Every structure is written in C-alpha cells, then in structure tokens.
Amino acid sequence: MMNRILSLIKIDINNTYGLSAIKYRLKSKKDRWQIILFPIIILSLLPSYYLLVSGIYKMYDTFLVIGQKSMFLLYGILISQLILTFTGFLYVLSKYYFSNDMNILIPLPLRPRDIISAKFFTMMIHEYLTSLPIVLPFIITYGVKGNEGLIYWIYSLIILLFIPVIPLVLASIIVMAFMKFTNIKGKKDLVRIVGYAIMMILLIGFQLKIQSMAGSSMMNDEDFLYRLVTDSNLFVRKLGVSFPPSMWATLALYNYMSLTGFLYTILFVGLSLIGFAFMAFLSERVFFDGLIGSIEVHTSQGSGRVKASDFSKNYSAYIALGLKEVKLLLRTPIYLLNSVGGVVIFPILMIMSIFLEEAVPMGELNMLIGQNYHIINLVGIGYVTMLGILNCVGCTTFSREGKNLWIHRTMPIEVKDQIFGRVLSSLFVQLIGIIVLLGCLAYMGLINLQGIFLITILGLLGSIAMTELGMIIDIYRPLLEWDNPQKPMKQNLNVLIAMGVGSLYLLAIGFLTYKLMEIIDIIFIYGILAVVLIVSSYIFYSILLRLIKRQFEVLE
Amino acid sequence: MLKIRDLSKTYSKGQVKAVDNINLEVRSGEIFGFLGPNGAGKTTTIKMMVGLLKPDSGHVYIDGIDVWENPLEAKKKISFVPDTPEIYDKLKGIEYLNFFADIYGIPKDVRQERIERYLDIFELKDAVGNIIGSYSHGMKQKLVLISALIHDPQLFILDEPMVGLDPKSSFKLKEIMRERCNEGKTVFFSTHVLDVAEKLCDRIAIINKGKIIALGTMSELRNRAGDNESLERIFLELTDDE
Numbered sequence: 159m160m161n162r163i164l165s166l167i168k169i170d171i172n173n174t175y176g177l178s179a180i181k182y183r184l185k186s187k188k189d190r191w192q193i194i195l196f197p198i199i200i201l202s203l204l205p206s207y208y209l210l211v212s213g214i215y216k217m218y219d220t221f222l223v224i225g226q227k228s229m230f231l232l233y234g235i236l237i238s239q240l241i242l243t244f245t246g247f248l249y250v251l252s253k254y255y256f257s258n259d260m261n262i263l264i265p266l267p268l269r270p271r272d273i274i275s276a277k278f279f280t281m282m283i284h285e286y287l288t289s290l291p292i293v294l295p296f297i298i299t300y301g302v303k304g305n306e307g308l309i310y311w312i313y314s315l316i317i318l319l320f321i322p323v324i325p326l327v328l329a330s331i332i333v334m335a336f337m338k339f340t341n342i343k344g345k346k347d348l349v350r351i352v353g354y355a356i357m358m359i360l361l362i363g364f365q366l367k368i369q370s371m372a373g374s375s376m377m378n379d380e381d382f383l384y385r386l387v388t389d390s391n392l393f394v395r396k397l398g399v400s401f402p403p404s405m406w407a408t409l410a411l412y413n414y415m416s417l418t419g420f421l422y423t424i425l426f427v428g429l430s431l432i433g434f435a436f437m438a439f440l441s442e443r444v445f446f447d448g449l450i451g452s453i454e455v456h457t458s459q460g461s462g463r464v465k466a467s468d469f470s471k472n473y474s475a476y477i478a479l480g481l482k483e484v485k486l487l488l489r490t491p492i493y494l495l496n497s498v499g500g501v502v503i504f505p506i507l508m509i510m511s512i513f514l515e516e517a518v519p520m521g522e523l524n525m526l527i528g529q530n531y532h533i534i535n536l537v538g539i540g541y542v543t544m545l546g547i548l549n550c551v552g553c554t555t556f557s558r559e560g561k562n563l564w565i566h567r568t569m570p571i572e573v574k575d576q577i578f579g580r581v582l583s584s585l586f587v588q589l590i591g592i593i594v595l596l597g598c599l600a601y602m603g604l605i606n607l608q609g610i611f612l613i614t615i616l617g618l619l620g621s622i623a624m625t626e627l628g629m630i631i632d633i634y635r636p637l638l639e640w641d642n643p644q645k646p647m648k649q650n651l652n653v654l655i656a657m658g659v660g661s662l663y664l665l666a667i668g669f670l671t672y673k674l675m676e677i678i679d680i681i682f683i684y685g686i687l688a689v690v691l692i693v694s695s696y697i698f699y700s701i702l703l704r705l706i707k708r709q710f711e712v713l714e
Numbered sequence: 715m716l717k718i719r720d721l722s723k724t725y726s727k728g729q730v731k732a733v734d735n736i737n738l739e740v741r742s743g744e745i746f747g748f749l750g751p752n753g754a755g756k757t758t759t760i761k762m763m764v765g766l767l768k769p770d771s772g773h774v775y776i777d778g779i780d781v782w783e784n785p786l787e788a789k790k791k792i793s794f795v796p797d798t799p800e801i802y803d804k805l806k807g808i809e810y811l812n813f814f815a816d817i818y819g820i821p822k823d824v825r826q827e828r829i830e831r832y833l834d835i836f837e838l839k840d841a842v843g844n845i846i847g848s849y850s851h852g853m854k855q856k857l858v859l860i861s862a863l864i865h866d867p868q869l870f871i872l873d874e875p876m877v878g879l880d881p882k883s884s885f886k887l888k889e890i891m892r893e894r895c896n897e898g899k900t901v902f903f904s905t906h907v908l909d910v911a912e913k914l915c916d917r918i919a920i921i922n923k924g925k926i927i928a929l930g931t932m933s934e935l936r937n938r939a940g941d942n943e944s945l946e947r948i949f950l951e952l953t954d955d956e
Contacts, residue, residue, distance in 0.1 A: 462807075462840050462841045462843035462844040463840055463842070464839075464843045468812075468843065469808075469822055469825055469826040470812045470815075470816070470822070472815070472819060472821050472822060472825075473816045474816070475816060475819075477816075478813050478816030478817060479813075479817075481813075482802070482805065482809075482813050485804070485809065486804050486805070489804040489805075489845075560800075562800055562801060562802055564766055564800065565801070567765055568765055568766060568789060568792075568794045569789060569814075569817050569818075570786045570787075570789035570790045570817070570818070571817055710765075711765075711768050711782070711785075712768055714767060
C-alpha cells in the first residue's frame with residue numbers, strides 16, 4: 159500500500175509542478191531564459207518582504223517590554239495557520255474534486271484514502287511555500303534575539319514541519335462533507351458557490367467573533383494588569399483559543415526547556431497525525447460520494463434546442479471576446495471564487511469586523527479621519543487599483559485559455575481586440591468590487607457623492623493599468639498546460655509576479671501622491687493621478703500590442 | 715489557393731527535422747489529401763499553415779497572401795479543424811458558434827441560416843443549447859466542424875477529421891467537402907484512413923520523415939507504383955524504410 163501511495167505522490171508532484179516539463183524546457187534555449195529570468199523577478203518582491211520582516215523584528219521588542227514575548231510567536235504561528243486554513247478550502251476543493259486526473263485515477267484499483275493521502279502530501283509541499291515566508295521570520299527573530307538554545311531550534315523544525323497539517327485536515331474534512339451534501343442534481347454548481355460563500359463568511363465571522371470576545375474578556379478583567387505581570391503567557395492563553403493548535407505550538411516553543419514544552423510538542427504533533435488518520439478514514443466513506451457526481455455534467459432539463467433569439471446579432475470582436483471571458487469567469491466555480499469572490503470579500507470582512515467588535519471603533523475611526531474625505535477617496539482609489547491585480551483576471555487571462563488558445567491564434571482577431579476584450583472582462587469584475595466597496599463605505603457613512611465619482615473613475619483607470627500589467631506578465635510566460643482550473647488561477651506564479659510588480663507600481667504612485675500633497679491642492683492631485691494612470695495604461699497597451707503579436711507567433 | 719514554398723521546421727536544436735524543405739501547391743476546387751505515418755510531419759505542416767507554429771524557413775501563401783507576413787488577412791480566408799476538439803467546456807454550443815460568427819463578422823440572418831443548416835446535417839440541433847462540457851468527444855468534433863464552416867472559408871483545413879466521428883457524420887462531412895469543391899472552394903486534410911483518401915481526394919501527397927515522397931492524383935500514383943495497386947500498398951511500399 160505504501161508503495162502505491164508513494165508512486166501516486168511522485169506522479170502527482172511531477173504533474174503539479176511540471177518537473178518533467180522543466181527538464182524538457184531547460185533543453186530549449188528560449189525557454190531556458192525564462193527559467194533563469196524567474197528568480198530575478200522573485201528578487202523584485204524582496205523590497206516589500208524586507209519591510210515586512212523588519213516590522214516583525216521590531217515587534218518582538220514590544221512584546222518583550224510587556225513581558226509577553228510568547229505572544230510574538232503566537233502571532234506568527236496563528237496567522238500562518240489561519241491563512242492556511244482559509245486558503246486551504248479552495249485548494250482542497252480543486253485538488254480533490256476539480257482536477258482532471260481524477261478521470262484517470264478513479265478507474266484504477268486505488269482506495270479513496272490512497273488518492274487523498276497522495277494529494278494531501280503534494281498540497282503540504284505547496285503549503286510550506288505559503289507558510290514558511292510568514293512564520294519563519296517570527297521563529298528566527300524569536301530564536302536569535304532571545305538567544306534560545308539548540309532544543310528550541312529542533313522543536314521549531316518539528317513544529318514547522320507540522321504547521322500545515324491541522325489546517326489542511328480541517329479544510330479537507332469540511333470540504334469533503336460539504337461536497338457530499340451539496341451533491342444535488344441540477345443546479346449543483348450554483349448551490350456549491352453560494353454554499354461556499356456562506357460557509358466562508360460564517361467561518362471568518364466565527365473566527366473574528368472569538369478573537370474579539372477573547373480580547374475584550376481579557377481587557378475587562380479587573381485583575382488584568384496584575385495578571386499581565388504574573389502570567390507571561392496571558393495573551394497566548396487568552397487569544398490562542400481562537401485556534402488552539404497554534405497555542406499549543408507556541409507553548410511548546412516557549413517552554414522548550416521544560417517538560418511542558420515537550421508535552422505540548424507531543425500534543426501538537428500527535429493531534430496532527432490523528433487528524434490526518436481520521437481524515438483518511440473519513441475519505442473512505444464520503445470522498446467518492448461527493449466526487450462521482452462532480453465529474454458528470456448535467457444537461458439542462460428539457461431540450462437543448464435553440465430559438466431564433468439565441469442567434470446573437472453581430473457583436474464587435476472585442477465585445478464578443480469580453481463576453482466570452484465573463485461567461486467563463488462566472489461559470490467556472492474556481493474562477494468565480496477567485497475573481498469576483500476576491501473583490502467582494504474584503505469590504506464585507508471590513509464591515510463584519512466592525513459589526514463583531516464589542517466596542518465599535520467607528521467613533522475613533524471618524525475622529526482619525528476627521529471628516530477628511532480625501533483620505534478615504536485616495537485610499538479607495540489605491541484599493542480598487544490593487545484589486546485590478548488581486549482579481550487575477552488580467553494576469554491569468556491567457557493562462558486560463560490553456561489548450562483552447564489555438565482558437566485565438568488561428569482566428570483573424572486583431573491584437574487590439576484581444577486587449578480590449580480581456581481588459582473589459584477585468585473591468586466587469588472591478589465594477590462589482592467598486593459597487594461593494596462603495597456600498598460598505600456608504601454604510602459606514604464614510605463617503606460623499608464626490609468620493610463615489612472619484613473612486614469609480616480613477617479606480618477604473620487604475621484597474622485598466624493593472625490589468626494590462628498583469629496581461630504583459632501572463633502573455634510573456636503563459637501557463638497553458640494544466641488539468642485543473644485552479645492551476646492557471648492560484649498556482650500560477652504569474653499572479654505572484656504581477657502582485658510584486660503591481661505593488662511596486664502602486665507604491666511609486668502612492669509616494670508621488672504623498673509628496674504632492676505637501677505642495678499642491680488635493681483637487682490637482684486627482685487630476686495628476688488621472689494623467690499618470692492614463693499615460694501608464696497607454697504605455698502598457700503599446701507594450702502589449704507588440705508582445706501579444708510576437709507571442710501568438712512563437713508559442714508552440 | 716495554397717502554396718507552400720521551401721517550408722522547414724526542426725526541433726531539438728536542429729537535430730530532428732520535422733518538416734524538411736517541402737513544396738506544395740493546391741489549386742482552387744481541389745480536395746487534397748495529406749498522408750503519412752505517425753510522426754511524419756503532417757500536423758507540424760498543418761500548424762505552420764494555420765499560424766500555430768512558426769516555420770524556421772520557407773513560406774505559406776493562402777490565395778497569394780503570406781500567412782506569416784499578413785496573418786489577419788490570410789486567416790480570414792481559412793478555417794482549421796484540429797485533431798482533438800479542445801474547446802470551452804463552460805460555454806453552450808450556441809454561444810461558441812455565436813462567438814465564431816462574431817469574430818468573422820457574420821450578420822445575424824446569415825449565421826442563423828448557416829448554423830441551422832449544419833446543425834441539421836450533423837444532428838446536433840437538440841444539444842446545441844447545452845453546455846459543451848456535457849458533449850461526447852464526437853459531438854465536440856462536430857461543433858468544431860460547424861464553427862469552422864460558419865464563415866464559408868475559401869480553404870478548409872482539417873487534421874484527421876474522421877477520427878471520433880460516427881459513420882453517418884463522417885459520410886456527411888465527406889459530402890460537405892465534395893460540395894465545397896464543386897463550389898470552387900478548397901479542402902486540405904490529413905488522414906490515416908487510406909480508403910477515404912483514395913475515394914475522396916483529387917490529389918494526394920505522402921509525407922515521410924518530413925519530406926514529401928509522393929505527390930499526384932490517384933492514377934498518377936498508381937502509374938508510378940505499377941498496375942492497379944491499392945493506395946494501401948503504395949503507401950506501405952513508399953513509407954517502408956527497408
């Protein structure tokens with residue numbers, strides 16, 4: 159059995175990360191350049207990461223001063239485990255249920271738990287790539303600044319290895335149960351998308367509520383100051399309840415010199431293993447139930463015949479292309495959740511966190527802003543512009559075509575229509591994001607008519623630039639070989655690169671705005687911003703014109 | 715209609731010559747069959763004709779227009795049916811066809827008439843309102859065929875078109891090919907099915923290891939090979955290495 163799982167893991171890793179393909183590509187001169195170029199692009203992300211890490215480094219001192227340095231560790235572990243849990247849902251969903259290799263694996267004499275275990279390990283590797291950049295700065299800062307001993311580093315290694323297990327187990331169990339119970343004939347996709355959205359909002363809401371309750375119960379404690387001094391793990395014990403495994407890992411590392419630390423390590427590792435075993439056991443019972451229905455596609459009830467009205471009038475090429483893109487975005491669950499889901503969730507979380515806070519900080523927020531709507535407008539414009547990358551539409555637009563790209567390359571579509579159509583589909587998603595953002599701001603009383611106008615217009619201009627920037631990266635190195643729609647969307651390095659380059663661009667514009675605010679009136683700044691965004695959109699457009707033409711010719 | 719001049723493509727740093735300096739001319743009103751064993755260079759040649767693979771050297775002219783110099787104009791005159799129907803699973807059949815009609819600028823009444831006609835021929839009328847993900851392989855293949863016929867191309871290029879089609883549909887497709895040629899349009903297709911090539915094609919080219927080793931009408935090929943040999947025998951003799 160072990161051999162079977164090992165060989166499944168091997169093939170899945172090879173397939174997921176395209177190892178054989180990389181070897182093959184290294185042989186070709188043209189592709190080799192791309193692979194060498196890649197680390198250079200990753201280096202461009204380093205400045206932003208450096209800022210983050212140096213912030214973490216300073217944070218240690220703050221917790222040290224109030225005698226709660228274990229809280230510093232909890233922060234790192236909790237944040238990474240929560241991120242793994244919440245991103246894990248989508249990942250598990252696509253890996254277990256929407257990947258095309260299932261058509262090959264199911265007919266093979268494999269048990270569900272073999273398949274699930276193998277896929278679980280591949281996901282673990284991917285999750286290290288997510289968790290390590292977050293948690294390592296905390297672990298290293300704590301160890302270096304506190305001069306911790308060898309056992310600390312050994313424990314750290316064990317904890318680091320097991321950090322993704324419980325989040326992935328939780329996500330797997332919930333998703334498997336979810337898929338079994340939403341396996342309803344007919345409107346299955348719709349039920350699942352709506353169900354998923356509700357589930358995420360409830361889970362995140364629950365998480366926020368626990369954190370706020372834990373926080374306020376601690377602050378309202380009459381002996382708070384006394385206990386703060388006497389209990390050096392007070393914060394961890396109180397705030398760790400929102401995700402106990404993180405608390406155990408923290409206490410294991412904090413108490414590494416004593417038996418307590420050892421016991422917490424055993425608890426953390428043991429529960430991870432038991433959780434995994436339970437998940438494998440559960441998969442035997444529910445995995446195929448949810449899966450089998452997912453592969454078959456139901457045709458709509460009644461006839462598939464068309465009426466005269468189904469023959470559309472003649473749309474321009476770019477409109478036809480944009481409409482096609484939007485339809486695919488809306489109808490592919492993974493695309494919908496990543497694009498529209500992404501732009502909708504942030505404002506809703508903002509409202510929820512305010513709702514769930516015991517002491518509403520609205521008053522403070524209003525005081526801070528001092529009715530200065532311009533700050534809100536500028537932040538709003540920056541936020542919408544950033545969504546232009548975070549919605550993933552531009553920076554995956556060619557990758558999402560996958561094997562269908564031949565259609566575009568053999569059709570007589572002008573390059574400018576390719577650009578307009580694809581930008582339009584991104585703007586469609588952006589408009590939804592803008593409407594939700596403005597709705598939330600209006601609900602909090604933080605916006606006026608002028609703000610609505612400015613955020614919409616300048617936000618859309620910024621979105622055009624960002625979408626084009628993403629498209630430049632995507633057409634330069636499109637990810638066309640995939641078997642699972644999650645790959646071009648979330649496992650696509652183009653998204654990460656676009657985020658890096660996009661945030662540099664946004665930082666530059668933010669810096670410019672900040673400097674300008676000291677010398678000229680705010681009204682002019684909006685004008686200058688508009689000019690900068692239009693000019694950069696035009697520059698990106700010109701680059702795209704040439705790049706798409708070239709790539710459509712040379713891609714093989 | 716189609717002119718291929720000194721066309722070459724190599725892989726693996728020039729070690730493998732997939733297509734080796736081939737020359738071809740296909741006249742308007744012809745059905746031209748492109749034959750060869752697996753890996754002979756058929757698909758590579760076709761990909762260079764439709765803009766999917768850039769040649770290392772040589773030219774492809776469609777009605778006098780160089781495909782790689784003036785791709786947009788050349789592509790307006792052709793349509794391409796690949797060997798595997800990779801299309802958008804999440805679109806409805808009719809949406810896919812409308813998309814094609816939009817790109818080629820076909821007015822509503824014309825597209826309706828053409829689409830309905832081909833849906834009838836390929837018996838896809840009852841499925842075209844459903845999403846493509848629910849189609850069988852053969853149904854997808856038929857949809858790709860219809861999408862390729864919407865703009866009534868001057869040159870219809872097909873890579874292994876009979877694979878995956880049921881006997882009735884493949885008969886209908888052959889009828890359509892013949893009909894188009896009678897209207898003065900051109901059909902170029904690759905195939906393994908020698909019977910089809912023998913009965914349908916006006917002229918045939920056989921490609922092996924990237925080179926064209928035989929070219930002509932059926933009777934010209936027979937004359938070369940000796941009396942009354944079947945295309946199968948000719949093919950086997952020509953492509954046999956030893």
